[in-house]
Amino acid sequence: TNGRYIYQKGDLPKLILSGTGGNLEFRWPGTTSTSYITNNGPLATLNKWYHVTVICDTGATPEVHIYVGDLTTLAVEATYGTAIDGTGQESNAGADFILGNKPPAVQNKSWQGRKAWFQYTNTILTLNQIRAIQFRPRLVAGSKILCQLGYNNVATQADWSGNGNNGTVSGPTVIDHVPLRFRRRWVPRKRFEAAAALEVFQRGVV
Numbered sequence: 001t002n003g004r005y006i007y008q009k010g011d012l013p014k015l016i017l018s019g020t021g022g023n024l025e026f027r028w029p030g031t032t033s034t035s036y037i038t039n040n041g042p043l044a045t046l047n048k049w050y051h052v053t054v055i056c057d058t059g060a061t062p063e064v065h066i067y068v069g070d071l072t073t074l075a076v077e078a079t080y081g082t083a084i085d086g087t088g089q090e091s092n093a094g095a096d097f098i099l100g101n102k103p104p105a106v107q108n109k110s111w112q113g114r115k116a117w118f119q120y121t122n123t124i125l126t127l128n129q130i131r132a133i134q135f136r137p138r139l140v141a142g143s144k145i146l147c148q149l150g151y152n153n154v155a156t157q158a159d160w161s162g163n164g165n166n167g168t169v170s171g172p173t174v175i176d177h178v179p180l181r182f183r184r185r186w187v188p189r190k191r192f193e194a195a196a197a198l199e200v201f202q203r204g205v206v
Helices: 127-134
Strands: 005-009 014-018 023-028 034-038 048-056 064-070 080-084 097-099 113-121 143-148 173-176 190-193 198-203
Touching: 023 048, 023 064, 034 064, 064 127, 097 113
Parallel strands: none
Antiparallel strands: 005 014, 005 097, 014 023, 023 034, 034 080, 048 064, 048 198, 113 143, 113 190, 113 198, 173 190
């Protein structure tokens, strides 16, 4: 559904669904905002696990790259109908990450589907690095938060990055996890059913 939130930090950045054809919209804050919207429907299939990585480098041109893969297909870059590089930078370091909803929580913006894990890093990953963690999620250098959602059922979700960015949850259902090889000490038994930057999720399961 159009406008459903995958994640948001403060007012921006945010990653949401755009339209009804499985497209993604990413926005990044600044004097004028960076805005990228895909046009090739990378999440067009319902009830399917996807891996999504969003790279935003305000010192590069273009600033944004959105990569999408699945359980059997290597991640590739999406194509874009809108690709606007903004100007200036805005700090929202103190803002909370909200996964699967819009802050403050708005019922009709919550994610419709399942989310398995989420990682945010200040490292610009190459495509080969993205593919290396696509099928075996793990901590990468520069990680600020790594959550394997459902690992602690519906209690506080641990931040495996070591930065202590643990998070509370509200209203999810917990079911079997995505069939990927996690490192043994991190193997999550469960994942969240509907209540990224690196994200594994399933769209459209309600």
